[in-house]
Amino acid sequence: MGNRHTSLKDLARELNVSISTVSRALRNHPDISPEMREKVKQLANLRKYSPNPLAMGLLKQETRMIGVIVPDLVTHFYASIISGIESLAKEKGYFILIASSNESAEKEKESIENLRKARVEGLLICLSQETTDTGHFENLLEQGIPLVFFDRVCLQGQIPTVTADNAEAAGKITRHFYEQGYRRIAFISGPEQLNISRERLAGYKAGLEACNLPVDPDLIERCNLSHDSARQAMSRLLKLPNPPDAVFGINDTVAFAVMKEIKEHGLRIPRDMGLVGFTDEFHATVVEPQLTSITHPTFEMGRKAAELFFDKIEKNAPPETIILQTKLVVRESSAKHSD
Amino acid sequence: MGNRHTSLKDLARELNVSISTVSRALRNHPDISPEMREKVKQLANLRKYSPNPLAMGLLKQETRMIGVIVPDLVTHFYASIISGIESLAKEKGYFILIASSNESAEKEKESIENLRKARVEGLLICLSQETTDTGHFENLLEQGIPLVFFDRVCLQGQIPTVTADNAEAAGKITRHFYEQGYRRIAFISGPEQLNISRERLAGYKAGLEACNLPVDPDLIERCNLSHDSARQAMSRLLKLPNPPDAVFGINDTVAFAVMKEIKEHGLRIPRDMGLVGFTDEFHATVVEPQLTSITHPTFEMGRKAAELFFDKIEKNAPPETIILQTKLVVRESSAKHSD
DNA sequence: CTGAAAGCGCTAACAA
């Protein structure tokens, strides 16, 4: 396997100088003669020398790798956040190691261990929907491992986090429904331990109150974010003696499932039932009717999360809480007026 | 930064033995006393020792990292392939480093360099749609860097590849259209340099011939796989004096775009126009009508690609060409008969 | 059965 890279030693031997001279020349150390510097650099170029990150890592005790854990890899949402993380990481000369928790607290813990074993310098995490125990995170904190949460977060104040302004966004949705003439607005939420569930629920309630609508517990459903469980939640809403005339799904995946359920019940969207999602998945404009949704600054969220990580390791900045603003994108599924 | 991991040295000092003894004990070396082995292992557990991969890598000249380059990160298709790669990599104790070429040949080259600098042991690549020059791949070959192509491939025979049976699948689609009563079947292809374009085109033509239908060049369009260019291609087809009554889009993203264009022209699917996609994206069942498509064994493709890589480094196996079978999943968009 | 020493590629303190 001719797999070997040129090393400083190779260059030094070829030039009949010492390894340290080569090292210094390449790194523009002041006390090296200009001619030597040039000579070394030329040969390095020719031989395509690139420093061995393993050796550097061992020496400097840094790997220039950061670990990222997301609930799943196949959703556009997380993929887009990861792109954001990667964009800054790349600029800083870092690589990212990606792991998926598959929404399981167990796998999340396992991934943390694996990534630590790989010696990542820090961890950027979006909680699995199962996660309730925060012990392992506090462990990391004590060990001084930089940690950043994004989207689904916990331990705010202690750990830097980036979230969307979930409450505000949910309020916007409720008020939008109201303006369109909907009066019985349901919310299909996710697991209670997730901040996104709690915050969107709070925003939903606040929105209702702002419109002088009552908060009806019957209209608040929960699902585990899967397609099937979202459909079941919608099915329960439809069986209500006094069913809703509009539904807010906690995310677009849920909304897509809900849409199917509504259609199968023979109801028409948006006339019989308004529908709004959250996070503006790529396919929101492909479904019929096109889905009104909240545009979530995913790429920016990833970049900010990475920024918080670098703030920590470069300036040892205190934990910051960043809240990103969202936009309501009105499409067909909630446009009762123009129907 | 209390970021330090326990080292063999730490354990050795604590037990008052030499580093090599600790190393041997942990690795079950035969000539170490059972008691010593136990003592060492216990302490290692207690102190959460895990070998430093950097040190190992430096010593063994292996990083246990493989690089993966895909055209984009945000499509379910690639995400799913990556999951497949990761599943085997994980079993083998390897990590993967992911890079996206963004469909640019330039960025592809750049990614290869970056990953090489990170000292990945091999590269699994899905070509960007721009890639025509294969010089940098041949370079890698000469340097003895293990290389595997998946889905979009080149240099078959020289380099291990995994593809779907594109021609056979495209033939299935054409015949399916024919059976449903469609007679003017169009194909919206992708860039010519891509094997997937060529193979699917060949299968499409073979399918037509098998059904005794003429191959009409007017019915063969090209796009660059983007949403807009796919719509434009469909628009051109619709403006034909004798337009098609069915369209086969080279992938589901294209098919989704085509679907929109058809709808906006006031045509109904599948009655006025049949539509079939390729690769069975997650959202095929969410659009209306649900999209008939080819199920692409993405996860398996990723796993196979990884297998080929390990075959190469473990057994120095010769380049193999694997062709995976596909399945036609008939949904609403092509079901003229039942309409 | 256990220890000492060399070396993987690199930088930095110390010599010359």
Added chain:
DNA sequence: TTGTTAGCGCTTTCAG
């Protein structure tokens, strides 16, 4: 201005 040496964490001869 350049060379020598030690050491990052580990395995592996070679010596006891």
